[in-house]
Amino acid sequence: MWISNEQFLGDLGMGAMHLEQGGYTMHSKSFAESIFAERDIRWIVGAHVKQVEAGKVEYELLDSTFHEQSFDFAMLIPPFAGQEMKAFDASGEDITSTIFAPSGYMKVDADYTPKPYAEWSADDWPKKLQNPTYSNMFAVGIAFAPPHQISQPRKSPNDTLITPAPPRTGMPSATMARAVAENIVDMINGVSDTPTRTASMAQMGAACIASTGKDFFTGTAAAMTVYPVVPDYAKFPDTGRDQSLTSGEVGLGAQWIKHTLHHLFIYKAKLKPFWSVIPE
Numbered sequence: 001m002w003i004s005n006e007q008f009l010g011d012l013g014m015g016a017m018h019l020e021q022g023g024y025t026m027h028s029k030s031f032a033e034s035i036f037a038e039r040d041i042r043w044i045v046g047a048h049v050k051q052v053e054a055g056k057v058e059y060e061l062l063d064s065t066f067h068e069q070s071f072d073f074a075m076l077i078p079p080f081a082g083q084e085m086k087a088f089d090a091s092g093e094d095i096t097s098t099i100f101a102p103s104g105y106m107k108v109d110a111d112y113t114p115k116p117y118a119e120w121s122a123d124d125w126p127k128k129l130q131n132p133t134y135s136n137m138f139a140v141g142i143a144f145a146p147p148h149q150i151s152q153p154r155k156s157p158n159d160t161l162i163t164p165a166p167p168r169t170g171m172p173s174a175t176m177a178r179a180v181a182e183n184i185v186d187m188i189n190g191v192s193d194t195p196t197r198t199a200s201m202a203q204m205g206a207a208c209i210a211s212t213g214k215d216f217f218t219g220t221a222a223a224m225t226v227y228p229v230v231p232d233y234a235k236f237p238d239t240g241r242d243q244s245l246t247s248g249e250v251g252l253g254a255q256w257i258k259h260t261l262h263h264l265f266i267y268k269a270k271l272k273p274f275w276s277v278i279p280e
């Protein structure tokens, strides 16, 4: 049983996707539901987990009804949240709200002006990942404060926010980290006073391969690519994404790629010879 705060399966915190697959376009809802149905996994969506006790989880649905699900074995992925850090300036004044958003993430060069969902734009997303007040502070990956969700936020009549957070998976996190690290090197070496490379999630793609059966000959994996991660309806009015770079496929080949990436990732993390040429 899969319990998720997504409004529908396949939203993935990215407001869903239209995936190119063998010459056809498939909505990520159909893609995800088919994978789950084939593996006999049932799902409950639009759900906010309120409480977990031994053998029992309690959740609220978007219509504010409360339900329970019993389990023998469960895994809970907690909601994204920043570290509970306080910040002080040289005189000891508390500058936590200058550095961090209420969620605990660091504020960077995003447009945090509160706006209705219909006015959200790809341009709201940060490009340099630099704190606007302190130019020597940067945050990448999970650590930066997104300007808003990617999926349309939904609340139950009880005012409980039931919506997935923007995913910041490995590949975008590493792409941001590389751009910011190279910018910091340039700033330290006096090459530039300001960051010259950008890494906006609205201008980068991501690839994700999820194992759906681990066997070298009979296994499968779901491979997905998306460009850009944050939809840009100004550039791509139909779906918000470049359809030639947004795809989904399930198969044995993807399982081999997953296996290969696993070893490449560990190799790179150990900084073995030529690690830096392995892409994020």
Ligand SMILES: Cc1cc2nc3c(=O)[nH]c(=O)nc-3n(C[C@H](O)[C@H](O)[C@H](O)COP(=O)(O)OP(=O)(O)OC[C@H]3O[C@@H](n4cnc5c(N)ncnc54)[C@H](O)[C@@H]3O)c2cc1C
Residues within 6 Å of the ligand: 083, 140, 141, 142, 143, 168, 169, 170, 171, 173, 208, 209
């Ligand atoms: C269950 C799960 C499965 C995932 N699977 C995939 C996948 O298949 N593919 C994929 O691309 N991504 C996957 N991800 C996402 C991926 O792990 C993250 O996107 C990525 O790790 C984010 O990198 P980061 O550097 O921003 O944060 P992290 O990797 O979380 O690094 C933050 C680091 O900061 C340290 N830290 C925290 N607080 C302090 C402190 N006060 N002082 C010092 N250090 C501190 C932490 O210990 C941690 O090492 C998965 C995530 C989860 C939870």
